[in-house]
């Protein structure tokens with residue numbers, strides 16, 4: 774037995790329409806108000822993105838952005854775009870920092 778996503782009444786699994794409200798069943802096998810419960814868990818992606826942005830100002834945050842980004846990419850589907858963004862941003866920031874310090878170092882080296 775399944776449940777109508779609109780009115781919540783029971784619908785025989787072979788029925789094409791809900792007997793309660795007449796809603797046509799488009800996607801079968803869903804509980805009432807059914808929606809995959811993977812909503813949460815995008816926290817790592819958000820954290821990675823924020824830390825990536827903060828990393829432009831505070832270098833060490835970029836390291837955390839990479840860590841959180843890697844966790845976010847591996848863990849959840851929803852926040853994956855943000856996790857990737859944070860991960861890439863962290864890498865870019867660290868790359869820029871390395872270039873910056875190599876640049877500074879080379880100046881001092883040639884002085």
Ligand SMILES: [Zn+2]
Nearest residue numbers: 777780791794
């Ligand atoms: Zn219904």
